[in-house]
Amino acid sequence: MAEHDDDRTYCIACDKPLVAGDLYYSDLSGGFIHADCCGPERESYTGPDEEPLKPGEPIPEPNIWVEEPPRPAKATPGSLVGRTLEALLALAYAADVALDDGEELEDGSHKLDKDNSNKLCDAVEKLAALPDDRPGYTMGPAAKARWALRSLVGKGGAS
Ligand SMILES: [Zn+2]
Secondary structure, three states: OOOOOOOOOEEOOOOOEOOOOOEEEEOOOOOEEEHHHOOOOHHHOEOOOOOEOOOOOOOOOOEEOOOOOOOOOOOOOOOHHHHHHHHHHHHHHHHHHHHHHOEEOOOOOEEOOHHHHHHHHHHHHHHHOOOOOOOOOOOOHHHHHHHHOHHHHOOOOOO
16 A cells, blocks of 8 residues: 555545545545545445435535645644744743843833843844745744744734
8 A cells, every 4th residue: 555644635445645626425434535436336325314325316416625724833842833932932931030030210111130131132042043934034033933833823914
């Protein structure tokens, strides 16, 4: 048997993948079969109640296969999605600590502890080190993170 791609569904008769637009039937086994791979014999078909066709009952119309949506990227450690999430979490932590230890001055500005400010910069740099591979865009750290996570959050607007 040929090697199967986990992201595809294969016809139980011809073992070829179902592609968008193919006519197919669901098999009682839970598999799927091309309409062309079903013979003309009425005995091969069941009615909507999954019972054999009654005399005079027409063979049901096949369904049209629609492409399955791509699965979201998995957030495994070391993957781009995993690294991006790590960097965002590190940034959230650094921001929390920096603001918490910081001091609000009388003019309303906020003074950050030098050490905390450095950690915040390090966290932003981790995001800045992410790939800048969206064609036609020059991306800042947040845009790189959004691009890396696009399968989870969508492409989004300016950020
Ligand atoms: Zn088939």
